[in-house]
Amino acid sequence: MPPATRALSCASPPGIVQARRRAMGSDAHVVVVTAGDGNPLVAAAWARIDELESRWSRFRTDSEVSTLNRCAGRPVTVSNDTVALIHHALAAWRLTDGRFDPTVGAALVAHGYDRDFAEVVARGRAAPEHTEPAPGPSGIALDRAAHTVMLPAGVTFDPGGIGKGLGADLVAAELLAAGAAGALVNLGGDVRAVGTPPGPAGWVISLPDPLRTGRELARIALPEGGVATSSQLRRRWSTPHGTAHHLIDPATGRPAETDVVAATVVAAEAWRAEALTKLAFLAGAGAVSNRDDAHAVVVTSDGRRHATPGLAGALR
Amino acid sequence: MTTDRSPARGPRRAGRRRHAVASRIVAGCLSAATSIVLVAALARSDAATPARRTDSLSALVVSSDPGAGATTPTQGAPPLTRSEAPPITTSQAS
Numbered sequence: 001m002p003p004a005t006r007a008l009s010c011a012s013p014p015g016i017v018q019a020r021r022r023a024m025g026s027d028a029h030v031v032v033v034t035a036g037d038g039n040p041l042v043a044a045a046w047a048r049i050d051e052l053e054s055r056w057s058r059f060r061t062d063s064e065v066s067t068l069n070r071c072a073g074r075p076v077t078v079s080n081d082t083v084a085l086i087h088h089a090l091a092a093w094r095l096t097d098g099r100f101d102p103t104v105g106a107a108l109v110a111h112g113y114d115r116d117f118a119e120v121v122a123r124g125r126a127a128p129e130h131t132e133p134a135p136g137p138s139g140i141a142l143d144r145a146a147h148t149v150m151l152p153a154g155v156t157f158d159p160g161g162i163g164k165g166l167g168a169d170l171v172a173a174e175l176l177a178a179g180a181a182g183a184l185v186n187l188g189g190d191v192r193a194v195g196t197p198p199g200p201a202g203w204v205i206s207l208p209d210p211l212r213t214g215r216e217l218a219r220i221a222l223p224e225g226g227v228a229t230s231s232q233l234r235r236r237w238s239t240p241h242g243t244a245h246h247l248i249d250p251a252t253g254r255p256a257e258t259d260v261v262a263a264t265v266v267a268a269e270a271w272r273a274e275a276l277t278k279l280a281f282l283a284g285a286g287a288v289s290n291r292d293d294a295h296a297v298v299v300t301s302d303g304r305r306h307a308t309p310g311l312a313g314a315l316r
Numbered sequence: 317m318t319t320d321r322s323p324a325r326g327p328r329r330a331g332r333r334r335h336a337v338a339s340r341i342v343a344g345c346l347s348a349a350t351s352i353v354l355v356a357a358l359a360r361s362d363a364a365t366p367a368r369r370t371d372s373l374s375a376l377v378v379s380s381d382p383g384a385g386a387t388t389p390t391q392g393a394p395p396l397t398r399s400e401a402p403p404i405t406t407s408q409a410s
Contacts, residue, residue, distance in 0.1 A: 018404075027408075029405050031404055031405065184404060186407070188409065189406075189407045189408045189409045190407075191405060191407050197404075198404055199401060201399050201401040203404060204399045204401045204402065204403045204404055205403055205404065205405055205407055206406040206407070207406075208407075208408050218398070219399050220396045220397065220398065221396065221397045221398075222394050222395070223394065224394060225393075225394030225396070227407040229408060229409045230409055231409040266393060266394065266396055267391075267394070268391035268393070269391070272391075291393075292392055292393065293391060294393050295393050295396060314396065314397070314398035314399075
């Protein structure tokens, strides 16, 4: 058999196809590892991400989440995706002892975050003089068999970062199911990597230093998993009473007052990592230091880094 | 065969009677407890919160959740290592 024919008979080495664009109000990145043509897979991933955004956006009046909020007090029939979203939001609330709370939506709206973030910054708005704790999601009735959700009257559901984390989880898994050897989906810093990585080191992910622009806090390699970062230095806007940010403390209904500047969590899934960033953010690094389901690093305003043992060795 | 069993019949019958009495007592207690729970539930139903709110949390079983195929109930933290290889992506809050 001539060499050329022998080469053709061998399996092609996996190639990498990747693309970046804006999605879910954030920078998004899709990576596909495949021996075939990865472009259709990447296109399908973007279509799926757009579909999830159309269902979960708080800023689209025709989204399922907006319908839920508008119809609070009445059951609403929703898609499988939104059943999963509500389910995971409730699970995240329990996982974090309420630090992640999907009912901070009313507080976000009261502080002016009721539209796409670029418009929030341009408009500015007075912070409310009086705020109340988030009502909590215990009154949310989820009927998975009937695909119905009912919010208690007066409750505003906010997917928050769970939407991005779960979206990354779902799309990455669906890319594998569609034939990719490996896939990574990054939605606004919520990353899920599955399957065969693009190189022998694994899925290599950079964690930027929140206080030193252009510098890395850590660079980690994973065989698979989820990574999420929350920072109060992002999504900040001015009000007559000072600067507000999007990380609402459910206990007060106000932007969290904490010396934690940013928190990154590595877990098996992106939604779980995202939820645990809120725990680290509001309860401090100690709240995640003894967990066996996550690694974490927290940076405080004095520049100190607090990392779990699994991540401490990767800090730069 | 029957003769062989007869010596034990008396104590067994007595045991069954004791069991029956105990069962009625337990059933009575459960009935009373159930009544208390039902009364409490009815009282709660007068409030504005939906009566099914407990169900919404107690039913959290990930494996049977539609659309949740990408997730599993509990997993440990993935192994991670420090890397010097070029990163494929960045986890940066945006």
